[in-house]
Amino acid sequence: MPSVFLFLGAFSAFLGVACGAFGAHGLKAVISPELLAVYQTGVNYQMWHALGLVAIGLLRQQCPGSKLLIWSGWLMFVGILIFSGSLYLLAVLDEKALGIVTPFGGICFLVAWLLLALSALKKPQPGTSATSKKHSRYH
Incomplete structure (x- = not known):
């Protein structure tokens, strides 16, 4: 089963490394x-939250129906x-007015x-974990 949050987390980490290298070598x-x-x-913040997305992706494999995990993943990505x-x-444009948007991203992280x-x-519901779904096919 493909995991959108695992993909978004890994890709965000990739971009975080690329942005970090660009900052250290190109912008310095x-x-x-x-x-x-x-x-x-x-x-x-991108790197930490990319790891958070990876964790959410892995947790969704255990609880694929969890709405809380789905909302958490999308809010973390946004x-x-x-x-x-x-x-x-x-930083790149030296446009201070963009700072007014930043707290909205912080609120997304917090939520x-x-x-x-x-x-x-939350207690897992019967039939919501990946193992119980796999198991239910055989019983």
Whole structure:
């Protein structure tokens, strides 16, 4: 079964490494140290949340029907786009007005982690785990 969140997490990590290398080697001599720090913050948050997406992808294999995990995954991905994306653009374009968008990505991150935490507290329903679905074919 393909996992969209596992893919998005791995691809986001790939892009995070690429953006980090670009910042360290391509932007270091071009933008100010303050803007480079802003850019690096975007890279750091992208990498951590890419790992979060990978975790959600793996957890969905155990609980494929979990709406909390689905919402958590999409919010985490949107958070990467908004939070890290706005910081990348802010740093490269030196456009401070883009900073107004960044907190919306942060809110997406917060809600995503909260939903992930809530999903950990929720008791799995019979027939919702990958193993019980596999098992039910034989019984």
